[in-house]
Amino acid sequence: MKKYIDQGKNDTRSGFGAGLAELGRTNPNVVALCADLVGSLKMEKFIEENPERFFQIGIAEANMMGIAAGLTIGGKIPFTGTFANFSTGRVYDQIRQSIAYSDKNVKICASHAGVTLGEDGATHQILEDLGLMKMLPGMTVINTCDYNQTKAATIAIAEHHGPVYLRFGRPKVANFTPVDQKFEIGKAVMLNEGTDVTIVATGHLVWEALIAAENLEKQGISAEVINIHTIKPLDGEAVLKSVKKTGCIVTAEEHNYLGGLGESISGFLATTQPTPQEFVATKDTFGESGTPEQLMDKYGLNNKAIENAVVSVLKRK
C-alpha cells in the first residue's frame, strides 16, 4: 500500500488562513468578511496585510451574507468566515436568495464543522451543512481533509466564478497531502489503488480511511481509497470506475448520513451501477461535548468504524 507521511499535525482552518493570506497578496479583488471570529478562522494575516479589504461585520451573520452578495456587485470576490453552523443553517435563506439564486460570486468559508469542534457541544457542531448547501442549485460544495489541501482549495476557489461552500475544521490533524498540490474542483483524488473494496472519504475521515486501509491490508483485504473533496459537483466517473472493479463501497464523512457525501454517492450509483454500500457517518443524531477523539469514537467516525463497515459491506458483495 502507498505510504502517506504526516508532515506534522495542523488544523485545516490554518490552511484556510494561509490560503486567504496568499490571495490577499495575489488577487486585489479578494475581500474578506468575518462575524466576530477572526482568531478562530485564522484570518489575522490577511487583515494585517489588507486592512482596507477586510470587513468586520460583528455578530450578525445574516447581514454578513447580504453584504458579501453586495460586494460582488462592483467586482469583488468576498470570502466570508464563521463557524459552519452560522455559515449555513443560521443564514440559509440569505444564502438561498441573495447568493445562490442571485448567482453571486461569494465564497462561504466555514470552520469548526462536525463533532470535532469538541467541547462546545451540539449547539455549535453542525452535521447537516453539506446537505443544506448541496441542495442549493449552482452551489459548489467542498470539504477538505488537511492543512495543505485546505490552503490549495482556498486559493483555487477564488478562480472559480460562482458561489462556493468551503468546509473545514478546528482540530489539529495529520497533514499528508502534497504541499504543492494543484486543487481541481470536482476532481476526486486517488490515494491508494485496491481491488476488494472502495473507500470514499471526505474531510477529517480521509486520514482515518488511510489508517483503515493499512489495517485491512494486514488482514489480506485490498482497499482502494479515494478522497472526494468536492461533494458537488460529484466526480461520479471516479466512483464508477472504482466500484466496477471492487464491487462494493464504504463512504466516510463527519456528517449526518442523511444529506452527506454517502447519500450523493448512493443516489449516483442507484442510477448507474447499483452497489452494496455502507455509511460511516452520524446516524441522524446531534453531537455532544467531549474531546474530538472521544466524539469520533462514540459517533463511529474513525478508522475502526471504517474497518467495521468494510467487513460488513464485503459480506454483501
Place this chain on the structure above:
Amino acid sequence: MPKLQELQDLTVQVRRDILRMVHKVNSGHPGGSLGCTEFIVALYNEIMELKDEFDMDGKGEDLFFLSNGHISPVFYSVLARKGYFPVDELNTFRLIDSRLQGHPTTHEGLPGVRIASGSLGQGMSVALGAAQAKKLNKDSNIVYTLHGDGELQEGQNWEAIMYAAGKKVDNIIATIDYNGQQIDGATEDVLPMGDLKKKFEAFGWEVLEIKEGNDLEAILKGMKEAKSKTGKGKPVCVLLHTIMGHGVDFMMYTHAWHGKAPNDEQLATALAQNSETLGDY
C-alpha cells in the same frame, strides 16, 4: 431635467402598466406598486445618475436595490420604459418562461436587476455591500434602496441599520415606503413599530421625511436634500409617506389590494381614472 409634466405622464402610464400586468395574470401586488410609482419614476428618470447600458457591476453610476420585491410591477414598468428591455415584455409578467418573474431576479438575466428579492429584509445588507464596493473602487456614486415599512419587522434590517451607521457607510440612501399597511392589516395592528424616525436616528442615521410621498415635486425636493446629506459620515434614511394603492380611488387607504388583482370591471374603472399618456404596451 425632464419637465414635471413628462414625469407626471410617465407616472400615469406606469400606473396603467401595473394594473394591466396584475389583471392579466390575476396575481401580483398592485397596492404597494401604485403607492411607490411616483418615487420609482422620479428615481430612474431624474434622481439617479445612470449609464446608458446595463452591466452587473454598475461602476460609475448610481445603483438601486428593491428590497420589497413584491412590488415588481412598478419596478418592471419603470425599467422597461427607461429602456432596459422592450416595453412589450411587460406582457410576459408572471408567465411561464418569462424574465419577469413574480419577484425580481437576476437568474433570468433581466437587465436592470442586480439581486433577487422577495424574501423580505435582505436588500439593505446587499446594498451596504455594493456601497462598500463603490468605496473600494473609489466610485463616488450613490446606492439607493427601497424597503416596505412592514418589512422592517425582519430582524436582518436592524443588523444592517446598526452596521451602516457603525461603519459610516455614508453613500447609501435607504427609503422606507411608509404606508402603514401590510398583508394582514395596518402595521399598527399587526406589529406596532414605534417611532421609526427616532429608531433610525438612535441607530446613528440621518433621517429625512417626505410627507407627500405621492407628489413628484415633494419627492424631487426631498431626495435632492437627501443626496446633499451623503458623504458626511452617516447613512441617510428617507421616510417616504405614501398611500398604498395611490391613483385608484377604491384601492387607496387599505391593505386589501396588497396582493390582489382587479377583475375586468375593476380594471376598467381603475384605467378610466388613469388615462393613457405614452401608449399602452
